[in-house]
Amino acid sequence: MAPKLSIIVPVYKAEKFIQQCIDSILKQSFTDFELILINDGSPDNSGVILDQYLNKDSRVKVIHKNNEGPSATRNMGIKAAKGEFIGFVDSDDTLEINMLDKMYKTGVSSNADIVACGYVEIDDSNKIINQAISPLNSKLYLEGNNIKEELELLLKSNKTLGYASLCNKIYKRTFLIENQLLLNETIKIAEDLCFNITAFLKAERVCSINEGLYNYRRINTESIMNSKDKNFYLHLSARNEILNTLKNNGIAPKVLMKTRRYENCKTIADYLNQIIDITKSKTSISKKYLMIKEIIHEEYFLKAMNDYDNNYLLMKARVIVNVLKIYLYITLMAKKLTKT
Structure with missing residues (x-):
């Protein structure tokens, strides 16, 4: 029998925080899910740590692959997922204990293609440094043309609908499949934003939980987001892709x-x-x-x-x-x- 949720975690050089991440998922009050851990060619002990969880919990699946980056890794997870809804978690982040329960129940009761929640930013010592808790601009749901209207309204203020991240959301799997939604593997920055712009504009109904249920760790020295020298041209190409995505979706x-x-x-x-x-x-x-x-x-x-x-x-x-x-x-x- 297929699980109600598939949670995908791409893992690369994450040995410092990956256990905290996995434990926060396995300890969820909601239990009917599969946890797909994908080792993206990590050169550290991340892969070994993932394998240790195979014998601890039958819900855990581990995939080892050559390094291709987070987009290709998440796309592999989407194709492998069996759940009614699909969610993503970054390997250095954690979930509040009731996040999956609230997200899934909201998705089912509202027949939503996408459910988004708020998030809390924490530093390496788990200290809260920021929070964002209204992904749909304080609204609880949007549907039909209202989704595009709200997105355009926020773009005028240089903001985006639902926040850029994949990780504060769950997506109906049939919705992703029917619309052939996968991440763009040619860009290394803003690929999640581009994915979400397209997903929101194709959705019939999106819902929000205005609570900080996802804990996003802002500082990670191994992350691509903290490599200044490499980032310059990645940001430039990402901006082009954001604009192309908006144009292609009829903004x-x-x-x-x-x-x-x-x-x-x-x-x-x-x-x-x-x-x-x-x-x-x-x-x-x-x-x-x-x-x-x-x-x-x-x-x-x-x-x-x-x-x-x-x-x-x-x-x-x-x-x-x-x-x-x-x-x-x-x-x-x-x-x-x-x-x-």
Whole structure:
């Protein structure tokens, strides 16, 4: 007999917190679930720890695979899942003891395609540092066209419906299958947000539990989210994918334009931070000049500079941007003159 819930946990270099995570799931007041633990080629002892749970609880399933990243790992979990609803948990996070019970009962009683709850952010010592408890903008449910309307309303304030994460939600498995919903494996950041945008806009009914039932651990030194050097271009490509996802799902042009200009401002700010880092480096002035010249001619930067909202930039950033625009204009004119 199929379980009522399938909980998918992608695991990579998570030996510090994975036991806390698994224990919080196995101790849930709701018991009719399968726990799919997927070792994504972890080089530490995470895989060994997962195997130890096989003999402790019959609900546990362990899959070992080569490292492909969280999106591919979650997609494998979706394909392996048998539950009526599917949920995701990150390997360093924990659940409140009644989370699955409340989520499943809400999903069944309301016939929802998606159920979202609030979450609490904690640090490495389990201290609460933030909380977000109204995933549907204080509403308990949305259905039909109201879902898109609410999403567009929140986008105007640079927010998103349901929060970006996969982990504060459960999804009806037949809904995911019928709509062929899987995570985009080509991006490493914001893949959960892109998935949720599409999922919410395809859903007939979504429900909310306005309680912080999911404990999200914000600090994890092994996480991709804390690797500054690697993140720069990952963020840029992710922003493009967010905009493509909104466009492909029929978001109103005015809302899309506002979101694009906001995202472009974030791109500009990221480039300005790169420029500041270069100016503070110990390299020669001539090398600094060449490095700055190179990055401000990159396609991402030029595209953002052509379509942004000045109001989202701080005054200091506006001044720097204007100087760069003048420099780029002079450079462009100089190139045209040399061709004539």
